Amino acid sequence: MNIPDANTTFPLENYDKLCYLKNIIANPNIIVGDYTYYDDFEDVYNFEKNVKYLFDFIGDKLIIGKFCMIASGVTFIMNGGNHLTEAITTYPFAIFGVDWQNAMQGKSYPTKGDTVIGNDVWIGHDATIMPGVTIGDGAIIASKSVVTKDVEPYSIVGGNPAIMIRKRFDDIKINQLLELQWWNWDIEKITKNVHHLTGNDLNKLIE
Known part of the structure; x- marks a missing residue:
């Protein structure tokens, strides 16, 4: 058998705009399964730049399954982008330190947990995945969608916010x-x- 090697960075000969994603990931809080590929119009190393607000001190993870297809411009918003929403202000005083460093004493910023993408998931161009979302196996996310809640397996969703279009x-x-x-x-x-x-x-x- 002549089987594509999951450990190859660029599986298409003479084409460096598509990669098997796990082979370029440096951040240990991003976990990617075999044969999941990422295609980028400019540079595949943009992927980690498009995982926003993934801060070590928060500890959330982006977990992506096997055989997923992720198009150029897909963005993942992680929990580090969250602010207080039930307080008088959403302003993050504490991150600026000095006399503001105790502003969050006894409090914590909201978190929705890990972002989990199942297996055989197709995420279209310029889609945005919000924090803590789980996308089920076999789902399809339409281009330009903003996914704010969990997506059922083998369903097609689209829009802002994304809603189910139909089951596959x-x-x-x-x-x-x-x-x-x-x-x-x-x-x-x-x-x-x-x-x-x-x-x-x-x-x-x-x-």
Whole structure:
């Protein structure tokens, strides 16, 4: 078998605008699965620049599954961008120190936890993913969308804020796909089934 190597940075010959994303990530709080790719019109190293407000002292993570497709300009807003919303002011006095350093004593900025992208997720050009969102396996995020809440597996969402446009399959097929978890097969089995994976007869994969 001649299988694409998940540890290759640039899997397309003579083209450096698409990469297997895990191979360029330096931040330990960004975790990416095998074969997830990122395409950037300018420079694939823009990806980490587009993960905004990911501060070590907050501790949240961006977790992306396997075989995801992330288009140019996708932005992830992390919890470090949050401000107080129920206080008299949203102004972050404490970060400027000196006599303001105790402004947050006994308080904490709001956090919504990790941002989790499932497997086989397609995120379109210039979409924005807000903090703490979970996007289910097999979902599609339309271009320019702003995702403010969790996205169900195998659903298509779009808009600002993003809302469900439709499910990709009926509930029975979605449950079968979620049980199948083809992305967790060994790569040899995936390779033997790529023709079926790009078809629409699920029974060929279940047999």
